[in-house]
Amino acid sequence: MKKLLLILTLSIFCFAQNLPINSVVKVFVSASIPNYKYPWQTSQRIQVSGSGVIIKDNYIITNAHVVSNAKFIQVSQDKSSKKYIANIKYISNQADLAILEVKDKSLFKNTKPLNFTEDIKTGDNITVLGYPIGGYDLSTTKGIVSRIETHNYVWSGENLLSIQVDASINSGNSGGAALDDNNNIVGIVMQSYLKNQSDNIGYIIPSTIVNTFLEDIKDGKVDGFENSDTSFQNLQNESLKSYYNMKGDKGVVITDIEDSEKDLKLGDILLKIDGEKVIDNGTVQTKYGAQNINYALHKKPVGQKVSIQVLRDGKTIDLNYTLKQRNRLVKYERFKEPRYLIFAGLVFSPLTSNYISTHGFNATLFETFYKFNEKASHAKEGVIIQVEKFNHNINDGYNPYIYLVKSVNGVNIVDFKHFVKLIDESKDKYTVIDFLDIKLKKYVFETKKARNSFEEIKNIYGLNTDRHLD
Incomplete structure (x- = not known):
């Protein structure tokens, strides 16, 4: 029995010795968390750590969330006191992946880059x-x-x-x-x-x-994975299948497409992607068994093409579909200090998921509003007045609550940069701000008084600047 235990211990020890321990590094991150609710305040500094793996080309791969909002990154190997400065070379928040680059190549001297394999199955x-x-x-x-x-x-x-x-x-x-x-x-x-x-x-x-x-x-850039607004409906229901004159277990019907989509049409029956049959439950057969249809769309990055086959008006058509990402007006910003402008003691900012989530709102609500509101068709980016304001006699009686800005002095807002330009360059006696979501209500300020008010507001509230735009 003792001999058996000894052999087992030695076997485990030998196995551990063969592990590529120098190829897995510890990642140390000093990060700054942006404050979207109070964008004029200094960001919170935090220290976090994670792991990374040395791969080909002297790159280190890790998770995007490990290095999110990083200001300073270091890596070190097991049992080593030396830390190497690293920088983010590429990042895909969508896939939660990041590539780090280290200038001091001595890190890689006694290491072996690890290779990837897709040969895996359940139970391995x-x-x-x-x-x-x-x-x-x-x-x-x-x-x-x-x-x-x-x-x-x-x-x-x-x-x-x-x-x-x-x-x-x-x-x-x-x-x-x-x-x-x-x-x-x-x-x-x-x-x-x-x-x-x-x-x-x-x-x-x-x-x-x-x-x-x-x-x-x-x-040299990250384009991402397909996630366009193209959507499908399964054809498992026999009545639905009969309605579309479909037989067997193949195909899904396209129920929504991007506004800019040129190849697909509503009502097309998607039959194949890159030669793989699309099953009526929205899956394709893969080396990992039946997988969601997105598997076939995620084997290539956005911008590349996949061959697809559709049934349209009773005819089979072969197309080359360009992989796309959805174009969202309400975006979630990462690796950015929040943009804002303080005018007349009110805080204006782009409409981002980062901000509205601090008040418990979902971006979908605002996205839908802009999509179906003809008065908002000019907007490429939403602009809002934030809930938070700096009380001053210049803004007495105005109590904002995430109001969506439509125009300044009658000029429709395209994006936040455009809004700031209109505010800064206005030569009118009054600055009049109209809103998309509140009928007839408008905020009116004497332009000169509104501009001059910041000096007093700055001293009262201890502010450094009235804006951050980049």
Whole structure:
């Protein structure tokens, strides 16, 4: 029995020695969290850490959420006191992936870049390497692949292919490597359920998604993954299938398209994507079994084309579909200090998801308002008055609450930059601001008094500037 235990211990020790420990680094981040609710205030500074993996071209891959809003990044190897300064080279918030670049190439002297493999299936063994809480050294946990399916990425809210594993994943593991038995990367560690919700349910970004990201950045920029407003309805219902004269288990019907879409038409029956048959439940057959139709659209980055086959007016048509991203008027900003302008003690800013979420609103409500309001058709970016204001006699009687600005002195607002230009360059005696969402109500200020009021407001409230525009 003692001999058996000794052999087992030696086997584990040898296996641990063969792990590519120098290829997985700890990532130290000094970040600044923007304050969208009070944009004139200094951002909160925080220190966070995560994990990263050395891959080809002397790059380090990690999660976007690990380096979000980073002001200063360092990386170090296991049991090393030396830290190397790193910078973000590429980032995809959509896929929660980032590429770091290190100028001091001595980091890579005794390391081996790890390779990605898409050869994985449920039940396969995986080893997770990273730097979770609870210690300083590299941590190793083991598990198996539980599921391979489309899942929500918490960081972006996107639904992309993911791998569920039962290996222990904790805070700090993010950005680390999930390896197969040959030390190939099957995925990058991403997220896990809270411990009070479940035990050992973690998710990694599969190599198929990572490889699309790496293909995407070859042209020096990040274009992202298809997420246009094109949508589909399954054709499983027999009556619905009969209505569209469809038989068998193939096809989904296109129910919505982008305004700029030129190839697809409403009512088209989508039959194939890159030669793969589309099943009537909205899936395609893949090497990972039946997967959501988006799997076939996420194998290439936005801007590239996929071949599709549709049934239109009883005829089969082959098309080349250009992968797209939806164009949202209400955007979620990242890696940006919030833009704002204080005029007459009121705070104006772009309409962003960042701000409205601080008041419990969803961007979809505002997006729909702009889409179906003809009076807002001129807008490329919404402009609002924020709830927060600096009380002063110049704004007595005005109590704003996320009002949507329509015009300044009768000129319709295109975007925030345009709004600021109109405010700054107005030569009229009065500055008149009209709104999209409030009939007849307008805010009127004597232009000269409104401009001069900031000097007094600045001294009262301890402000440094009336704006941040970039």
